[in-house]
Amino acid sequence: MFFSADPAYDAKGSIDALWLLIAAALVLLMTPGVAFFYGGMVKAKSVISMMMMSFGAMALVGVLWVLYGYGIAFGTPAIPHWLGDPFSAIGLQNLVSGPHGPDLHGLAFAGFQATFAIITVALISGAIADRAKFGSWMIFAGIWVTVVYFPVAYWVFNLTDGWASALGVNDFAGGTAVHINAGAAGLALALVLGKRVGFRKGFDKPHNVPLTLLGASLLWFGWFGFNAGSEGAVDGIAALAWINTLAAPAAATVGWLIVEKIKDGKPTSIGAASGAVSGLVAITPACNILTPGWAIVLGALAGAVCAIAIDLKYRLGFDDSLDVVGIHLVGGLIGTLYVGVFGNTVGFIYSGSLRQLEVQAIAAFGVMAYSFVIAWGIGFAIQKTIGFRIRNEDEVAGVDTTVHGEEGYVLDRV
16 A cells, blocks of 8 residues: 655656546545445335445545544554554644645545545445444444544554554555455444344345446446555556456456356346455455466455355354455455465465465454454444344334435335
8 A cells, every 4th residue: 555745746746646536536436336236235115224324434434534534544653553643634734734735645645545444434334234223323433433444544554654564464455454344343233233124045135236236336447446546656566456456356256156056046146246346355455466367366266255155144143234244354354365375476376485374364363353343342332322223113114214214216106
């Protein structure tokens, strides 16, 4: 992950900053993509609730990032290697009022990183679809992003001081900080809120498949900014990340559909969309360091494994509504650990050493444990005080009408 405080405004630097601003816009588009992707998969009477959780994350996290989140993730160290000082960049004032005026590079980077924080929170919401109070979700989102995501971003993305970065982890665009982080939090909330009414395999059919396919398309489109933009420059690494962001999800789609055909007898459009997302998740930490051939192998592996992993919720008895665990946690773990074996020059097959795999595992499981424990504690506290889950009768009636007073689809009555 690129980070520079250099205020130089040379031509190359300006082009790089422009690319970072464009990439940030692409990544921001991914959160509405999540809203569509998730919204199509829930019940028709929950679609507004589901999409509002993503839009709520955009609003709340965007504000918190500018106020103090950037300072925690990239500010002056408050606890060296662990945490930045939230008061060191309040309102991004330090990037606006420098000796040369607004810092082009610093502000572009701050904007780019804001979109990562936003989408990480939005991803969690899929684990508690159909049964969460919006107000409670917003309280959880604000606390979790403050005490989990912002510090984890410091560990992983702050190349000058973060402990994971210093250890040598290769998490180019967020396999740990985004996907493992969100997947672990999603699992914790799914356990806190419990199962939906009537939960069983096959009861939660998507209500609008085209909406989900639209969301997957927006995600894949925006993901080129997510991965290639993480280089922070227009160079060969950015181009490699772009190609791998094409190759891995394409292979993952094929891998998922093959497993789905063998397992269920039919390849589905929801399977194709989910497969693409699983490949995007897996390539995220590794897109800068894999040759395209190994990216294809990673994608196929992730698609196949995630297609199997999504059924674990039925065997283990937790209701992860939209497979945040099976896609983001599992896919993130696969991609992060894969670097330790197949990463160009550092992986075991190139170096003959397991050191990189060890480093990748420490970061991956460290973030997973931290996120799960804190998310469970926050969710449990909210549930026991103001309540996080809606009443069963309200769930049956529909979250949209009981929580938001709206319906996703209103037919004119004559």
